[in-house]
Each structure stands twice: as structure tokens, then as C-alpha cells.
Amino acid sequence: DTGVSQNPRHKITKRGQNVTFRCDPISEHNRLYWYRQTLGQGPEFLTYFQNEAQLEKSRLLSDRFSAERPKGSFSTLEIQRTEQGDSAMYLCASSTRTERPIGNTIYFGEGSWLTVV
Amino acid sequence: AQSVSQHNHHVILSEAASLELGCNYSYGGTVNLFWYVQYPGQHLQLLLKYFSGDPLVKGIKGFEAEFIKSKFSFNLRKPSVQWSDTAEYFCAVNYGGSQGNLIFGKGTKLSVKP
Numbered sequence: 406d407t408g409v410s411q412n413p414r415h416k417i418t419k420r421g422q423n424v425t426f427r428c429d430p431i432s433e434h435n436r437l438y439w440y441r442q443t444l445g446q447g448p449e450f451l452t453y454f455q456n457e458a459q460l461e462k463s464r465l466l467s468d469r470f471s472a473e474r475p476k477g478s479f480s481t482l483e484i485q486r487t488e489q490g491d492s493a494m495y496l497c498a499s500s501t502r503t504e505r506p507i508g509n510t511i512y513f514g515e516g517s518w519l520t521v522v
Numbered sequence: 523a524q525s526v527s528q529h530n531h532h533v534i535l536s537e538a539a540s541l542e543l544g545c546n547y548s549y550g551g552t553v554n555l556f557w558y559v560q561y562p563g564q565h566l567q568l569l570l571k572y573f574s575g576d577p578l579v580k581g582i583k584g585f586e587a588e589f590i591k592s593k594f595s596f597n598l599r600k601p602s603v604q605w606s607d608t609a610e611y612f613c614a615v616n617y618g619g620s621q622g623n624l625i626f627g628k629g630t631k632l633s634v635k636p
Contacts, residue, residue, distance in 0.1 A: 496566070
């Protein structure tokens with residue numbers, strides 16, 4: 406079973422450095438999502454792609470964050486000039502075309518832990 | 523603003539006790555509703571979902587949830603919990619049907635004592 410795959414699983418970085426996370430969605434899923442989760446909170450939506458098009462971005466996604474999905478398959482999430490407040494779990498998820506009845510089941514990866522020191 | 527509320531932060535039960543976790547969402551028209559579970563050290567897994575039809579939805583591992591539209595609620599239930607149900611449970615809502623993203627509640631941590 407090839408679920409959503411993320412790497413690295415853990416990243417410790419110094420404040421001010423750039424980090425990049427990669428996500429490989431479930432094969433043939435055309436939608437890909439990025440969420441962020443901090444301790445004691447539920448996941449918060451950051452952005453999503455349909456194929457290679459980035460269709461929605463949350464206000465949480467500051468200018469230091471950029472996500473790409475160049476060929477409509479894997480995606481990267483880059484955080485520039487990291488701050489301590491960026492410390493969180495970054496979750497990737499994917500889904501297929503709209504299901505019947507109308508709906509959209511989203512499958513999550515194991516997440517990438519970021520610690521900014 | 524669209525939001526999801528989970529009433530209990532931490533629930534502690536003994537094995538064989540019945541479980542009900544509350545979830546309410548703010549009004550927003552068409553909704554799809556989900557419960558996800560996160561076992562210790564594992565990723566979020568889908569327990570069950572509601573898109574339309576029968577408001578009583580059955581999921582994996584003996585869980586069920588009931589969508590009550592008039593109360594904007596989607597409570598999760600299980601008649602008899604097991605120690606292995608110890609996990610964090612998240613209610614999530616997708617507003618607008620097939621478009622957009624999930625809005626999650628803050629989660630309820632369930633601890634089941636053997």
C-alpha cells in the first residue's frame with residue numbers, strides 16, 4: 406500500500422535557515438494538500454493543488470512559504486528564513502477526483518516535524 | 523467564520539464503557555463531515571465520513587457517527603471501547619461539497635484504561 410509519503414520526517418534547523426519538505430501523494434491522486442499542526446491543535450489548512458495548479462492558499466501561508474507541484478505529481482513546501490513560530494508538524498495529504506455522492510476523502514501522510522532553534 | 527468545535531479536550535474511560543465525542547460545526551450550507559483518528563506515533567487515519575444519505579454513518583473498528591443537521595452536529599459513538607482505542611480523535615468539515623479543504627476541530631484525546 407503506497408500511501409502519502411513525506412520526507413524528511415524530522416528536521417531541526419537554526420532560525421533564519423531555509424528548509425524544504427517533499428510530499429509524494431497516492432498515485433493518481435490529482436489533489437494535493439499541505440496542512441500544519443501544532444501541539445494541542447487540529448491540522449490547519451495551508452494550500453492545495455489540483456494537478457499542477459495551486460488553487461487555494463490560506464492566510465497562514467506567509468510570503469516566506471512557497472509550495473510547488475511542477476509536474477502534478479510530487480510537491481515541495483519551502484520555508485525561507487525560518488522563525489521559531491514555524492516549529493510544527495507539516496502534513497501532506499492527497500485525494501482523488503470527486504467521489505459520488507459529491508465529496509472528497511483526503512488521505513494524510515505521516516508528516517514532517519520541523520523544529521526551529 | 524467557518525469553524526468546528528469539539529467539546530471535550532480529554533476523555534478518560536475504562537474498557538467496555540460507551541463513548542460519545544461531540545462535534546459541532548458552524549453553519550455554512552453544504553457540508554461533508556469526517557472523523558479522523560491519530561494513534562500514538564501514527565498518521566491521521568479516516569474513521570468515517572458523511573457526504574449525504576443516511577445520517578447514521580458506520581465506520582471502521584465499530585465506530586459510528588450521526589449527522590443531525592438541525593443541531594449542526596456530527597457526534598462520534600462507540601458502544602464499548604477497548605484499550606486499543608486510545609488515540610486522538612479529530613472532527614473535520616469540508617464546506618461547499620467537493621471544493622476546498624478540511625477545517626478541523628482541536629481534537630479530543632481519548633485514554634482508555636485497561
